[in-house]
Amino acid sequence: MRKLFQEDLQNLGEQLIDISTLVSQAMQKAYRAFEAADVQLAEEVIAADQRIDSLQNDLDERAIDLLALQGPVASDLRTIVGALRMSTSLERMGDLARHIGQLVRLRYPDHVSPDHLKPVYAKMARHAQNVGEKVVVLLQTRDLALVEEIAAENAEIDALHASVFRLIAEEDWDASAATTADCTLASRYFERFGDHGVSVAKKVAYLVTGEWDVRTPAE
Amino acid sequence: MRKLFQEDLQNLGEQLIDISTLVSQAMQKAYRAFEAADVQLAEEVIAADQRIDSLQNDLDERAIDLLALQGPVASDLRTIVGALRMSTSLERMGDLARHIGQLVRLRYPDHVSPDHLKPVYAKMARHAQNVGEKVVVLLQTRDLALVEEIAAENAEIDALHASVFRLIAEEDWDASAATTADCTLASRYFERFGDHGVSVAKKVAYLVTGEWDVRTPAE
Numbered sequence: 520m521r522k523l524f525q526e527d528l529q530n531l532g533e534q535l536i537d538i539s540t541l542v543s544q545a546m547q548k549a550y551r552a553f554e555a556a557d558v559q560l561a562e563e564v565i566a567a568d569q570r571i572d573s574l575q576n577d578l579d580e581r582a583i584d585l586l587a588l589q590g591p592v593a594s595d596l597r598t599i600v601g602a603l604r605m606s607t608s609l610e611r612m613g614d615l616a617r618h619i620g621q622l623v624r625l626r627y628p629d630h631v632s633p634d635h636l637k638p639v640y641a642k643m644a645r646h647a648q649n650v651g652e653k654v655v656v657l658l659q660t661r662d663l664a665l666v667e668e669i670a671a672e673n674a675e676i677d678a679l680h681a682s683v684f685r686l687i688a689e690e691d692w693d694a695s696a697a698t699t700a701d702c703t704l705a706s707r708y709f710e711r712f713g714d715h716g717v718s719v720a721k722k723v724a725y726l727v728t729g730e731w732d733v734r735t736p737a738e
Numbered sequence: 739m740r741k742l743f744q745e746d747l748q749n750l751g752e753q754l755i756d757i758s759t760l761v762s763q764a765m766q767k768a769y770r771a772f773e774a775a776d777v778q779l780a781e782e783v784i785a786a787d788q789r790i791d792s793l794q795n796d797l798d799e800r801a802i803d804l805l806a807l808q809g810p811v812a813s814d815l816r817t818i819v820g821a822l823r824m825s826t827s828l829e830r831m832g833d834l835a836r837h838i839g840q841l842v843r844l845r846y847p848d849h850v851s852p853d854h855l856k857p858v859y860a861k862m863a864r865h866a867q868n869v870g871e872k873v874v875v876l877l878q879t880r881d882l883a884l885v886e887e888i889a890a891e892n893a894e895i896d897a898l899h900a901s902v903f904r905l906i907a908e909e910d911w912d913a914s915a916a917t918t919a920d921c922t923l924a925s926r927y928f929e930r931f932g933d934h935g936v937s938v939a940k941k942v943a944y945l946v947t948g949e950w951d952v953r954t955p956a957e
Contacts, residue, residue: 586805587815596806600822607826688916696918697907703919707926 527585528595531602534578536658538609539719541571543651545616546712550644553619553705554637558627564620571613575606582606601726605658608715608722612651615712622701622708631701633694636686643679643709646672650716657723669720673713680710746804747814750821753797755877757828758938760790762870764835765931769863772838772924773856777846783839790832794825801825820945824877827934827941831870834931841920841927850920852913855905862898862928865891869935876942888939892932899929 545564552560582603586596622631632640649672657665683706686692687699694702764783771779801822805815841850851859868891876884902925905911906918913921 583815583819586819587812593806596802600802600805603819603822604826607823684916684919687919688914692915694915695907696911696913696915697903699915699918700903700906700922703922704926707923 524585524588524595527581528598531578531582531585531599532658534574534581535602535605535609536655538571538574538578538606538613539651539655539658541567541574542609542612542616543648543655545571545613546619546644546648546651549616549619549623550640550648552623553631553640553644556623556627556630558624561620561623561627565617565624568613568617571610575610578606579603597726601722605719605722608718609654612712612715612719615708615715618708619705622705626701631698631705633698633702636683636694636702639679639683639686640705640709643676643683643706646675646679647709647712647716650676650713654716654719657720661723661727663724663727666720666724669716673717676710676713680706743804743807743814746800747817750797750801750804750818751877753793753800754821754824754828755874757790757793757797757825757832758870758874758877760786760793761828761831761835762867762874764790764832765838765863765867765870768835768838768842769859769867771842772850772859772863775842775846775849777843780839780842780846784836784843787832787836790829794829797825798822816945820941824938824941827937828873831931831934831938834927834934837927838924841924845920850917850924852917852921855902855913855921858898858902858905859924859928862895862902862925865894865898866928866931866935869895869932873935873938876939880942880946882943882946885939885943888935892936895929895932899925 545567548560548567549564551557552564582599585599630637650669653665653669653672656662657669683702687702692699764786767779767786768783770776771783801818804818849856869888872884872888872891875881876888902921906921911918
């Protein structure tokens with residue numbers, strides 16, 4: 520029974536890795552769709568989010584079943600509650616990749632971003648993709664050095680997010696108001712993706728160190 | 739011991755009501771600050787969010803402690819996990835009210851919204867305030883009729899959110915790009931506030947009916 524329970528806990532961890540892998544792939548594809556105004560790729564990202572959502576539901580139901588067992592000792596409990604919290608953040612990250620895909624679909628065949636803003640999104644996306652990849656590795660390895668790296672990637676995203684607003688406010692910004700709104704949202708989606716990545720990383724750190732951090736990501 | 743545990747569960751419920759009350763007040767104030775470009779009121783909303791965050795931390799720690807007790811039967815477990823999920827959504831609602839306050843502070847003494855868009859925000863805010871108030875009453879009464887009402891308020895917010903983008907895209911939209919970005923974010927904040935309110939409502943419904951809904955609010 521005890522052994523079985525430990526296997527269940529391990530399965531939870533593997534499910535988190537599976538979900539985070541799909542989330543990382545979603546952000547990779549979402550940016551490629553954004554960069555190239557590739558509506559087919561955007562559709563793939565949008566469709567794939569359903570898979571992430573259903574895996575999250577499965578994980579959450581399993582986690583709650585495990586909590587219902589009399590078994591959990593404090594450390595197991597931390598693992599299960601941590602898994603519940605991480606799955607929520609990962610599911611949101613999938614939503615945010617989907618939102619980027621939806622912007623691409625909405626504006627197709629036009630590009631969401633004006634050309635002169637594309638280099639900023641390219642940097643934001645690279646850091647967001649790094650967050651996605653590092654979250655997967657962190658869940659696989661529990662290497663806490665990655666927690667700081669993810670926070671650093673997110674700090675870069677935040678700085679780029681702020682720079683988008685500065686560029687929008689400049690005299691020579693000549694994009695349409697609709698494009699301005701799209702660029703604002705796209706930037707916000709990358710920024711939130713990074714925040715949720717940090718949130719997952721903090722929860723992994725909590726599982727390893729036992730130091731609880733229940734704060735949702737600051738914005 | 740059993741009696742004590744039930745008291746603890748009741749305390750969790752009362753803490754949720756306290757947090758939701760602060761969240762509802764935060765949205766009331768945030769819109770008043772937005773509508774009047776009242777930077778002092780905006781500062782109050784921003785400062786008050788720390789209180790919401792610390793109450794959420796307290797609640798989450800208590801909930802985890804309760805889960806660690808051997809006590810929880812399935813229904814207690816639902817209550818505790820539900821409280822954890824609701825506190826996360828409520829904390830985000832507080833953040834969103836704070837973000838509106840931060841926009842007001844950023845643009846003061848200017849108004850965030852151009853005059854001709856203010857009637858739309860007035861409607862969005864009224865529905866968002868209704869969501870906030872109804873969440874409090876729902877947590878107090880568990881009257882599931884409110885779950886549908888909250889969903890209906892949120893549907894109104896979503897429609898108004900869409901209308902903001904239509905107005906921004908119209909020929910006669912003559913606001914600056916910075917204002918366009920602010921209006922986009924403000925609309926998004928109201929919209930997310932409503933989504934999280936629906937999320938809390940669904941979790942209350944789950945506690946009452948036992949039908950689990952782990953989905954985060956759709957956007």
